[in-house]
Amino acid sequence: MDAAEQLFARRGFAATTIKMIAAESGQNSALIYYYHDSKAALYRHVLERVIGTIADGARRRIAPGSDPERVVRGVVESQVAVLAGNPHLPVLLARELIDWKAAHAEPAIRHLSATLFQELTKAIADGQATGEFRPDIDPTFAAISTIAQVGYLVLASPIAGILLGRGLDGPTDGDIQAFGQHAADFALAALRRPAVPATRASNRLEETTT
Amino acid sequence: MDAAEQLFARRGFAATTIKMIAAESGQNSALIYYYHDSKAALYRHVLERVIGTIADGARRRIAPGSDPERVVRGVVESQVAVLAGNPHLPVLLARELIDWKAAHAEPAIRHLSATLFQELTKAIADGQATGEFRPDIDPTFAAISTIAQVGYLVLASPIAGILLGRGLDGPTDGDIQAFGQHAADFALAALRRPAVPATRASNRLEETTT
């Protein structure tokens, strides 16, 4: 499974052969068919295992019910932590997105969407309700913008690498950590209601929203 | 070439066969080898053609030297326009990123980085110099956050589709247009210096930066 995960991530499903996996793991290729029905089944097993670690990591890191700002930071930090802890997770997930339109990952994505993402969206809406965040932003779009930053950095890692002067190998771990910090700050700077000078118009708005 | 572009985008390099391309384009498979040296060469030609359209689209849309806010909007709008105009561009590019670490696209990416991206970064730095933008954000990171939003929406399109309630087929064209508008607003909201109430401290800061 480890060998398969590595190879599927590095070369993709179609370009990885059963014999490669056997060689990489020092086993016989026929043995793989003793444990898995087919190459496709092996791939499903690998993917399910990897997705399990995302779900675990995400679940453990979000303290629900805390204030909006902490939720935003928590989500971005959990992205960074999960991605940093599983080196070929982003590649494997990216391949799944593109090769199968995430068909195998759909249940997991829907679950993350229904929990983590909804919580982020709700935190943003809550922040708007209390007047902490500006009201003129769609909470769903804002949540996507928030997670998109770190997501793009790892999905488009060769591009990000060039933009950061690191070359095609992509950002370093340090870059990702630093960018994660920035991403949370950036999202919160966009969300926070600007401290407008006290005019009548803004006062009226303040009263209706608090 | 059109058939090859479509198939390479839909199924990937390894999973696309020369005979598939021949069948799709109503030609003989041997004829492909008359025009292209190998499958890999055909892929390179397809990719070069596609990348040309990105470069063209980007070049035509950015008015250099305009004010920082216009540059930010222009970059995001050009992303949306190029992606909307070329349906399988994001998929093909995503596959190139992941299958070859963008090795074939490197010159184009470096060029876009040296022109478009540097211009965006410079516009942000300029905005900071004039006091229009807050100074406590790294311009390079801010530029990545800006382009990451629409980039993520199309690269992780099945995820974005689920988050937006559209399913695995991803966001609609309308979604991408609307999100592009939001993305520019979101980035500018993050960048703009908050209009702090006039205290002595903020006045002092104002005087040193303008």
Added chain:
DNA sequence: GTCTATAGGCTGATAGAC
């Protein structure tokens, strides 16, 4: 459970007629 051997099919690429 682990191995060897191999079937059966598809692939990229070429030779050569027209």
Added chain:
DNA sequence: GTCTATCAGCCTATAGAC
């Protein structure tokens, strides 16, 4: 330029010895 025919090699998957 376009076609048919075909090769040599690699692939997934299985049969069967141990």
